Amino acid sequence: MNEFQLIRRYFDRPAPGAVLGVGDDAAILAPTPGMELVVTSDMLVEGRHFFAGVDPESLGHKTLAVNLSDIAAMGARARWATLAIALPEAGEAWLAAFSRGFFALADRFGVDLVGGDTTRGPLTLSVTLIGEVPAGQAVRRDGAQAGDDIWVSGELGGAALAVAWRGGRAPDASFDAIRYAERRLDWPEPRLQLGERLRGLASAALDVSDGLCGDLAHLCERSGVAAELWLSALPCAEALLPLRVRAPALFAAGGDDYELCFTAPRAHRAAIEALSAELGLRLTRVGAAVSGEGVRLLDVPGGTPVFLTHASYDHFR
Ligand code: ADP
Ligand code: MG
Numbered sequence: 365m366n367e368f369q370l371i372r373r374y375f376d377r378p379a380p381g382a383v384l385g386v387g388d389d390a391a392i393l394a395p396t397p398g399m400e401l402v403v404t405s406d407m408l409v410e411g412r413h414f415f416a417g418v419d420p421e422s423l424g425h426k427t428l429a430v431n432l433s434d435i436a437a438m439g440a441r442a443r444w445a446t447l448a449i450a451l452p453e454a455g456e457a458w459l460a461a462f463s464r465g466f467f468a469l470a471d472r473f474g475v476d477l478v479g480g481d482t483t484r485g486p487l488t489l490s491v492t493l494i495g496e497v498p499a500g501q502a503v504r505r506d507g508a509q510a511g512d513d514i515w516v517s518g519e520l521g522g523a524a525l526a527v528a529w530r531g532g533r534a535p536d537a538s539f540d541a542i543r544y545a546e547r548r549l550d551w552p553e554p555r556l557q558l559g560e561r562l563r564g565l566a567s568a569a570l571d572v573s574d575g576l577c578g579d580l581a582h583l584c585e586r587s588g589v590a591a592e593l594w595l596s597a598l599p600c601a602e603a604l605l606p607l608r609v610r611a612p613a614l615f616a617a618g619g620d621d622y623e624l625c626f627t628a629p630r631a632h633r634a635a636i637e638a639l640s641a642e643l644g645l646r647l648t649r650v651g652a653a654v655s656g657e658g659v660r661l662l663d664v665p666g667g668t669p670v671f672l673t674h675a676s677y678d679h680f681r
Contacts, residue, residue: 365454367482374463379476381443391478393444399496402440406430410487415530420458422550423489424465429552430573431493432473433622436559437571439503440495442475448492450485473556501563508568508587508627514651515566515636517555517623519599520576521607522548524618535611541603552622558647561639562626569626575617576650578676580625581659587627590656596664599648612670616661619677627653 365373371386379385383392395401408427410416428445435442447466451459470477475493526549528534529542537545555571562569568587572579577593584591598615600608608615628636633649640647661670 365456370454370459371482374459375447375477375480375482377467377477379444379478381474381476382478385476385478386480391444391446393478393494396496398499400499400502402435402438402495402497402502403492404431404434405490405492406434407488407490419550420461421465424462424467425469425551427489427491428466428469428475428493429554430622431491432469432475432554432556433552433571433573435493435495436554436556437503437569437624438495438497439501439559439563439566439569440497441560442473442493442495442556444478444494445470445475446492447477447480448490449480450483450488452484452487473554497563503559503562503566503569503626505568505570505583505586508583508589508653509629510589510653510655512567512627512629512653513633513649514580514591514593514625514627514653516572516576516599516625516648516650517558518553518621518646519548519601519604520572520621520623521598521600521604521615521618523552523620523622524575524614525604525607526550527618527620528614535607537607538603541601541607544601544603549620552620554622555624555645557643558624558639558645561643562624565632565635565639566626566628569624572619572621572623572625574619574678575676576625577616577659577661577672578678581675583625583627584653584657584659587653589653591651591653591659593651593659593661594663594665594667595661595670597648597650599646599650612661613672613674616670617672617675
């Protein structure tokens with residue numbers, strides 16, 4: 365199988381939402397009038413972002429999911445993707461499983477793969493995703509105000525527990541906890557429906573990819589506020605509850621959960637709770653934006669500080 369057969373077989377699919385998709389020198393896209401484009405890239409490198417030998421179908425899912433998560437965090441709708449891939453060899457079973465995972469998620473959210481690049485090299489996957497949002501309505505990081513509530517979607521800590529487990533340094537955890545954790549790491553669910561509904565409700569948002577405290581610190585910096593977070597409020601799966609006190613960093617600083625963290629005025633509490641019920645998605649109030657700078661983690665509202673060894677993942681630390 366040569367490069368062009370590989371592309372045709374595994375990555376050339378109809379792209380009904382594009383003027384021209386895979387096969388030419390470049391794709392042609394027609395933005396919807398009145399919409400702004402939202403563009404993001406995220407790269408996954410073997411041994412850095414995922415363990416060697418990971419299930420290729422879940423890797424196809426995750427390659428797209430991490431990018432969809434950024435589009436969700438902007439309150440946008442995902443439209444088009446390109447995929448740059450470096451592969452050590454053209455393994456057919458691997459490619460078939462990878463593209464199955466990728467396109468299953470793309471189809472769920474109406475994303476067209478419109479181009480990319482394919483080369484031999486150490487396994488590396490890079491997606492560029494383009495979304496659309498009504499002009500002026502994107503949810504940015506810089507809109508939080510002192511007094512806003514801080515919310516988190518879904519559950520935290522699972523993905524970080526799986527990373528620790530696979531690295532052979534997990535805290536004591538039940539079989540159920542590990543099984544749940546591995547699913548959270550391998551099959552992250554991008555919160556696109558939530559993201560779109562946060563337009564007009566949230567004052568600022570981002571996705572939690574590197575760890576809540578560290579990611580929230582970026583939002584605080586952009587908004588010119590400080591944040592107080594409550595460990596006891598951080599949402600976690602039943603099976604992980606015993607770990608929240610023993611291993612707080614999993615929840616407050618663990619990466620890879622791809623949940624949305626957002627701020628909103630207190631006046632929107634009821635609307636956010638109603639949205640949670642409507643979407644069938646847990647939305648939890650985990651802290652408050654206050655004046656000042658930095659992120660403080662307390663055990664309970666008004667309680668004592670909890671110290672972590674690190675706030676979030678950093679590639680160059
Ligand atoms: P060029 O050499 O002009 O950059 P390529 O030969 O690299 O073009 O790619 C041929 C076509 O296949 C282009 O439309 C490109 O966007 C697409 N393509 C290449 N690799 C991928 C991939 N992994 N996924 C989707 N489309 C791809
Ligand atoms: Mg090329």
